[in-house]
Amino acid sequence: MSAHTSSPEITFQPNHSGGTGRIWKIFWVLSVLTIVELGLGYFLYAQHGHLGYATVLATKCTIGLLTLAKAYYIVSVFMHLGDEIRNLIMTIVVPLCLFVWFIIAFLIDGNSWKNLRNTAAGSRPNKMEQVSNEAHQ
Amino acid sequence: MSTTAIPAGTKWWSGGKSPFNVSYGKVMMWYFLMSDAFTFGAFLISYGTIRFSVNHWADPNHVFNAFPFAGHANLPLAFVSLMTFILIFSSVTMVLAVHEGHNMNRKGVEKYMIMTILGGIAFLSCQAWEWTHLITGDHAVLVNGQIEHWGTTVSKNPWGPEVMFNGQEIATPGPIAFGGYFFGITGFHGFHVFSGVVINIVMYIKTKLGHFDQRGHYEMIEKAGLYWHFVDLVWVFVFLCFYLV
Numbered sequence: 001m002s003a004h005t006s007s008p009e010i011t012f013q014p015n016h017s018g019g020t021g022r023i024w025k026i027f028w029v030l031s032v033l034t035i036v037e038l039g040l041g042y043f044l045y046a047q048h049g050h051l052g053y054a055t056v057l058a059t060k061c062t063i064g065l066l067t068l069a070k071a072y073y074i075v076s077v078f079m080h081l082g083d084e085i086r087n088l089i090m091t092i093v094v095p096l097c098l099f100v101w102f103i104i105a106f107l108i109d110g111n112s113w114k115n116l117r118n119t120a121a122g123s124r125p126n127k128m129e130q131v132s133n134e135a136h137q
Numbered sequence: 138m139s140t141t142a143i144p145a146g147t148k149w150w151s152g153g154k155s156p157f158n159v160s161y162g163k164v165m166m167w168y169f170l171m172s173d174a175f176t177f178g179a180f181l182i183s184y185g186t187i188r189f190s191v192n193h194w195a196d197p198n199h200v201f202n203a204f205p206f207a208g209h210a211n212l213p214l215a216f217v218s219l220m221t222f223i224l225i226f227s228s229v230t231m232v233l234a235v236h237e238g239h240n241m242n243r244k245g246v247e248k249y250m251i252m253t254i255l256g257g258i259a260f261l262s263c264q265a266w267e268w269t270h271l272i273t274g275d276h277a278v279l280v281n282g283q284i285e286h287w288g289t290t291v292s293k294n295p296w297g298p299e300v301m302f303n304g305q306e307i308a309t310p311g312p313i314a315f316g317g318y319f320f321g322i323t324g325f326h327g328f329h330v331f332s333g334v335v336i337n338i339v340m341y342i343k344t345k346l347g348h349f350d351q352r353g354h355y356e357m358i359e360k361a362g363l364y365w366h367f368v369d370l371v372w373v374f375v376f377l378c379f380y381l382v
Contacts, residue, residue, distance in 0.1 A: 007160035007356070012143050016239035023236065027229045034221055038214055041381045045198040045213050060382045067377045071370055078232045078366045080359075087149055088157040092167055099178055106182045110189030118192065 014083065026077045030070055037066050166360045170367045173329075177371050180325065181378050184318040191312045195296035197380050200289065203270055217380045220263045221372065227256025228369040231337075235362045238355025243344060246358060250341040253365065257334035264327050268320070279307045291316040319379060326375055329368045336361050 040063050044056065051059075076082035081089055118126045149156040157164050188194050198213035205216070230252040237245030275286040276295035279302050287295040287310075297311030340361045349355045 007162075009155035009158075009160050011147075011154045011158055015142065016236075020233060020236055023229060023232050027225070030225050031222070034218070034225070037377075037381060038218055041198075041214055044382075048196075048198070063381050064377065067373055070373050074228065074366055074370050074373070078228055078369075079363055080235075085143065085149070085158045088159060088164070088167070091157065092171055095171060096174065098175075102178065102182055103185070106186045107189050110186035113186075113190035114192065117190075 022077065026073050029073055033066050033070050033073075037063050040066075160356060162360060163356070163363070166363050170363060173367065174371075177322075177325070177374070180318075180322050181374060184314075184322065184378065187312070187314045187318065191314075193298045193311060195294065195311050195315050200271070200296055201267070201380055203274075205266055214380065216263070216267065217376065220260055220267075221376055223256055223260045223263065224369050224372050227253050227260070228366055230256060231362045231365045235355075235359050238349070238358040241350070241355070243347070243350055246344050246349075246355060247341065250337055250344060250358075254334055254337045254341065257330055257337065257365075261327060261330055261334070264323065264330075268323075271319075277307055279309050289316055289319075291320055322375060323379070326368070326371055329371065333361075333365050333368050336364060 040059050044051070044059055081092065115126065116122070143158075149158075155161075155164070201217055202211050202213045203216065204210065204212045230249045234246050234249035234253060237249060271289040273288055275288060278285050278287045278295040278297070279300060284302075284307065287293045289295060292313065294311040294313055294315045295308055296315065297309040299306045299308050301307075340358055343349065343357065344355075349357060
């Protein structure tokens with residue numbers, strides 16, 4: 001079926017003789033991951049104001065990890081990157097590692113701004129956290 | 138599904154062949170999508186920085202709790218879940234179109250491209266409703282000791298912290314950045330969906346006219362598919378950053 005040559009740059013023709021079973025399997029995986037995310041999101045909503053800082057943070061991090069899992073399945077299976085040769089995978093994935101620094105550095109920066117504002121650059125104690133804790137009680 | 142049999146010890150960098158074993162167009166589509174990922178990533182990270190830098194941010198479960206024809210029912214996460222499933226399903230029909238393309242089945246490609254286009258239009262319609270609802274929906278806000286009624290726009294945020302006023306709780310103006318980031322990022326994503334729908338319509342017409350049968354392969358469907366899946370991929374992160382956390 002795939003004997004036709006689509007491009008002279010393709011040295012080794014991929015074999016496309018498989019069925020659609022894997023596509024539907026990934027559809028169900030993505031659906032279940034989304035439903036779990038929604039369940040956790042609803043948990044945060046329903047328990048709003050009753051949860052400790054650590055629990056909220058842990059739940060949000062779990063939702064973030066589930067999102068990364070969804071991204072992996074979309075890119076690997078739907079976009080067929082997982083079926084490409086290692087050279088192509090690396091030329092796309094390695095530059096994206098820049099996001100690790102990008103996210104950490106800028107979120108820390110935002111948090112630092114908040115602390116500087118609330119304490120007038122460290123010249124007075126942070127009253128804001130007490131206020132927000134009282135508001136939730 | 139599609140595995141490539143590659144002889145051991147193939148020298149990819151010795152010249153005379155593509156070291157990526159894909160066509161030029163597909164490599165460039167991947168690089169374009171990578172640059173687009175950084176554009177969206179920069180937008181979302183900038184949003185995160187501003188959100189981390191303020192003491193109060195709009196609670197998504199209060200802002201996005203409406204559903205068409207449901208009146209004032211409080212349904213957090215419901216409508217955006219529908220939008221998410223529409224986009225995931227249109228991604229599935231797109232990858233099925235690519236699969237039919239591999240088998241040189243023109244009728245199959247046409248069928249799944251139509252379904253993908255309809256999914257994209259459905260998503261855009263949902264977004265149009267959501268934006269209209271946010272911009273035109275009135276919310277009581279305490280501004281300088283007076284109660285005003287604000288919609289959510291790029292210059293007005295009625296979702297600030299609540300205070301007591303005349304014995305009842307009432308919201309105060311929230312950080313002005315909320316509307317700008319929400320409409321900016323979902324708008325940029327919606328524009329990608331719109332251009333994806335246009336590209337898919339062009340691909341559908343070219344399939345219908347038999348251009349890919351004459352060419353002997355359906356690689357253009359694969360490239361359009363890469364773009365469409367990317368749009369779905371970005372939505373996964375927009376969904377996370379604006380609605381879930």
